[in-house]
Amino acid sequence: MASSRDRQRKLARAKLDRQLARRAARTRRRRRIQAGVGAAVVLTLIVVGAAWGLGAFDREPTKDTAQDVCLWTPQDAAANTNLRDVGTPATTDLPTSGTRPMTINTSQGGPVTAELDLAGAPCAAASIAHLAGQSFYDNTKCHEITAEGALRCGDPSGTGLGGPSYSFYDENVPAASEASPSASPAPGQAPAYPKGTVAMIANPPGANGSQFLIFFKDFNPAKPAYPVIGRITGGLDVIEKIGALPTVDNGTGAKVKPKTDVVLQKLTVGEPTQAAPAPTGPASGAPSASPSAG
The missing domain is CATH 1.20.5 (Single alpha-helices involved in coiled-coils or other helix-helix interfaces)
Structure with missing residues (x-):
């Protein structure tokens, strides 16, 4: 066991x-x-x-998304039959420096040449170039000689209410002068709109389309409202001659319509250039601005 x-x-x-x-x-x-x-x-x-x-x-x-340079606001062409639908310019990759040449031929003479300011008014320059490419301005009448001393063009309807079927905001509006408003600014003070200035004009203000002013006199308002988009470089004498034409009632009681038709026969815009802009004022061959001009 x-x-x-x-x-x-x-x-x-x-x-x-x-x-x-x-x-x-x-x-x-x-x-x-x-x-x-x-x-x-x-x-x-x-x-x-x-x-x-x-x-x-x-x-x-990531690749940076291209930033919009300009915003084009649609307008109702059905509600305003004076508007023309010609598409819209690009919103991106627009030049924002240098200048762009513009040439105008009128029934009263020409050519009238100008520089569009791409730094101060890139959207206005883009819009005018787009419209010129669509022959929007060709064979239209400059329908007003303003009391401010400017020729008003760019409305195919000739009513002051016409333009493309889009609008854009103000650019490069001069600052208000501290001096008293006058067509002849104080000594040493440049007017807000020297003779030879090209500026947009809108109806209503701030909704710019196609209409523009070419000043043949200095203009110095108390509160500038017109966006400056460029300056005349040649042929200002043609605009001065037009500015001297007699005017008649435009149908609204305002005697601002040139008695002799002023037809904008052709407007063209060239390619952007980075060349330094010339000094302020008309170039050689165009009358120089005079502080005493009224």
């Missing part, structure tokens, strides 16, 4: 030893796995940290 019990004890001991050995083996294996995982995590963190520091996780640079 003793031998049988001894054998059982040995068997039980052997079984326990095997269980302990297996448990120890599992423990060692688990520790090795944990150690491996820990090392892998540490290594991963090191790699990720280094990559982060080198900018590997920075967002891919």
Whole structure:
């Protein structure tokens, strides 16, 4: 019996030893796995940290979206039959520096040349170039000689209410003068609108379309309202001659319509140039501005 019990004890001991050995083996294996995982995590963190520091996780640079230079506001051509739908100019990638040449031929002579100011009035220049490309201005009448000393053109309807089926906001309106308003500014003070200035005129104000003014006299209002878009560089004598024409009632009681038709036969706009703009005032061949002009 003793031998049988001894054998059982040995068997039980052997079984326990095997269980302990297996448990120890599992423990060692688990520790090795944990150690491996820990090392892998540490290594991963090191790699990720280094990559982060080198900018590997920075967002891919995206191409900048072209910013709108101009906003063209649709006008209801059905409500105003004086408007003409000729599409709209581009809104992006418009030149915003330098100048753009403009040439006008009229039934009273020409050519009259001008520079459009791309830095001060990029949208007006873009609009006029677009309309010129659509022959919008061709064979239209300059319908008014204003009391302010300017020729008003650019309305195919000849009513002062016409234009394209879009409008745009004011640009480059001169600051109000601190001196008293006068057609002849104080000595040393330049008028808001020197002779030879090209400016937009809108009805209502601020909703510019196609109509523009060419000043053949200095004009210095208390509160300037016309956006300056350029200046005459040649042929101002033609505009002065037109400004001297007699005027008649335009149908509204205002005697501002030239008695002799002034037809804008052709208006063209050239390509932008980065050449430095010439000094303020008409170029050689055009009469120079005079502070005493009235």
